[in-house]
Amino acid sequence: MxxxxxxxxxxxxxxxxxxxxxxxxxxxxxxxxxxxxxxxxxxxxxxxxxxxxxxxxxxxxxxxxxxxxxxxxxxxxxxxxxxxxxxxxxxxxxxxxxxxxxxxxxxxxxxxxxxxxxxxxxxxxxxxxxxxxxxxxxxxxxxxxxxxxxxxxxxxxxxxxxxxxxxxxxxxxxxxxxxxxxxxxxxxxxxxxxxxxxxxxxxxxxxxxxxxxxxxxxxxxxxxxxxxxxxxxxxxxFNVRYKLHLNHLLQAKGLIYEEDGVKKWRAYFQCGGGSAYLHVQPGDEEAEQLALAAIEEYMKDKTSGIESVYTREKLDRLHASPLTQVMLEARRGYCFDESLDGRLVVDLEAHGIRYATHGYSPDxxxxxxxxxxxxxxxxxxxxxxxxxxxxxxxxxxxxxxxxxxxxxxxxxxxxxxx
CATH class of the missing domain: 3.40.720.10 (Alkaline Phosphatase, subunit A)
Structure with missing residues (x-):
């Protein structure tokens, strides 16, 4: 069961x-x-x-x-x-x-x-x-x-x-x-x-x-x-107060864009509550570097909600999927959402919303x-x-x-x- x-x-x-x-x-x-x-x-x-x-x-x-x-x-x-x-x-x-x-x-x-x-x-x-x-x-x-x-x-x-x-x-x-x-x-x-x-x-x-x-x-x-x-x-x-819409960071760097009315991406976060995969179009090393720079810049704010950037070395120790080279781990009280709706950060408590989720590191x-x-x-x-x-x-x-x-x-x- x-x-x-x-x-x-x-x-x-x-x-x-x-x-x-x-x-x-x-x-x-x-x-x-x-x-x-x-x-x-x-x-x-x-x-x-x-x-x-x-x-x-x-x-x-x-x-x-x-x-x-x-x-x-x-x-x-x-x-x-x-x-x-x-x-x-x-x-x-x-x-x-x-x-x-x-x-x-x-x-x-x-x-x-x-x-x-x-x-x-x-x-x-x-x-x-x-x-x-x-x-x-x-x-x-x-x-x-x-x-x-x-x-x-x-x-x-x-x-x-x-x-x-x-x-x-x-x-x-x-x-x-x-x-x-x-x-x-x-x-x-x-x-x-x-x-x-x-x-x-x-x-x-x-x-x-x-x-x-x-x-x-x-x-x-x-x-x-x-x-x-x-x-x-x-x-x-874990209980969540803040929802972070990560793909806004990539959109601001031009890595998510619109062409002839169709949304396209060079880099994209697939979110899973307490974690997120960074996907990059095959061979686009520049997109990966720009995405990582955007994350690094955002994490300078200690209230960013991103606790860690896991590279392959850490992901291999966790036996995580080899699908991507980079994953993000959220702080407790935060979760990640991949939609581009609304603001970058949403305070759920301010909207009267109770919420909890998973996806975080098992450790x-x-x-x-x-x-x-x-x-x-x-x-x-x-x-x-x-x-x-x-x-x-x-x-x-x-x-x-x-x-x-x-x-x-x-x-x-x-x-x-x-």
Missing amino acids: SYDAFSEDNWDMASRLPNLSKLISQGARSNRLRSVYPTLTYVVHTTIATGVYPDKHGIHHNNPLQPFVQEEDQRWFWFREAIRVPTIYDAVRKAGMSTAGLLWPVSGKSSIQYNIPEIRALGSENQALKVLRSGSPVYCIRMELKFGRIRQGITQPYLDNFTAKCAVETIKRNKPNLLMMHLIDLDDAKHLYGTDSDEVKQVIQRMDERLGEIIQAVDDAGIKDDTVIMVLGDHGQ KSGYRCNMVVSGGRIKKNYPIGEIEMVDIAPTMARILGVGFGQGDGRVLEEIFAD
């Missing part, structure tokens, strides 16, 4: 609730799970599914680069074909076992047997048809007929309630060897209301109730003794994720300590008894009782 944005600041409350505390007492846990860079949902979930860092798996952002396209109109990395390496669900299918996926990122048109992929219609596309073409048609129709009335588009808590009901039904009816599900309620609440809001506390309570439904379904299916439940977060979030203080793994041969009430997101896939493979090649992570052997 991917519990999107479930981070160390939520541990105290969540770990005291009935269902998660039950799993903790019967399993192993850590609130020191380190994510990958940048800490964006599709980047991290691809690492969870592959056991390798972004520099190998090929998903560098939620979205492919699409300059000047509004965020709500952009394509995402929806399809399995974008991942350059094997996935745990492919390995499980290859071993002759069954798999299920519920809103799992980057799983459209994948090998998952019972699959409702996370995907969204754009423009004139039909949402239902797009899901059917990208997932498992018969399974999708069956779940829609049974639980579709619960859902209200992507509005929460209805979307996650729908996902949980589908999971319960799938566990009871299909008993898949591997079920991977993505629950988004907490991430949405943090984005909309801030990390320390009452709305976030309400979601944590709802999530524990959903977890209880899953635990009960495993029991009802008669597979409790053969089941391991893993609950993990993919990233944290920022207070930004670790949580993981609980319980059942089967897992040690009881066992503290794991520091672990990496790349350790998840090889550990799942070990639990399932499937071979899964040489990834970047390790099997968490210390959690097993035998």
Whole structure:
């Protein structure tokens, strides 16, 4: 169970609730799970599914680069074909076992047997048809007929309630060897209301109730003794006061311009909340130098909101995508936005807007994720300590008894009782 944005600041409350505390007492846990860079949902979930860092798996952002396209109109990395390496669900299918996926990122048109992929219609596309073409048609129709009335588009808590009901039904009816599900309620609440809001506390309570439904379904299916439940977060979030529209800096230097009524670019920032990629047209070294000079000039103001410029040396240490040579890291309290609307810096608080986001370095203080793994041969009430997101896939493979090649992570052997 991917519990999107479930981070160390939520541990105290969540770990005291009935269902998660039950799993903790019967399993192993850590609130020191380190994510990958940048800490964006599709980047991290691809690492969870592959056991390798972004520099190998090929998903560098939620979205492919699409300059000047509004965020709500952009394509995402929806399809399995974008991942350059094997996935745990492919390995499980290859071993002759069954798999299920519920809103799992980057799983459209994948090998998952019972699959409702996370995907969204754009423009004139039909949402239902797009899901059917990208997932498992018969399974999708069956779940829609049974639980579709619960859902209200992507509005929460209805979307996650729908996902949980589908999971319960799938566990009871299909008993898949591997079920991977993505629950988004907490991430949405943090984005909309801030990390320390009452709305976030309400979601944590709802999530524990959903977890209880899953635990009960495993029991009802008669597979409790053969089941391991893993609950993990993919990233944290930080509250944001100032939104910095980085591409204004490049536009001011003529690196973004208009020609015959069409916007063009020599350099462009693809933003991801707490981080941003600097893209430069191939071979245009002058554009890169001008862009870096613009950043350096802007950073002379200590309130600029840009904390660091990461060159390839630093990005290689973070195992970040080789797509670009330069990324920017935002200070806490700031985030980056690639649109050219409005002013360079927007004070959200002055506009009465509460907001939080992610995408920052996984090494920022207070930004670790949580993981609980319980059942089967897992040690009881066992503290794991520091672990990496790349350790998840090889550990799942070990639990399932499937071979899964040489990834970047390790099997968490210390959690097993035998």
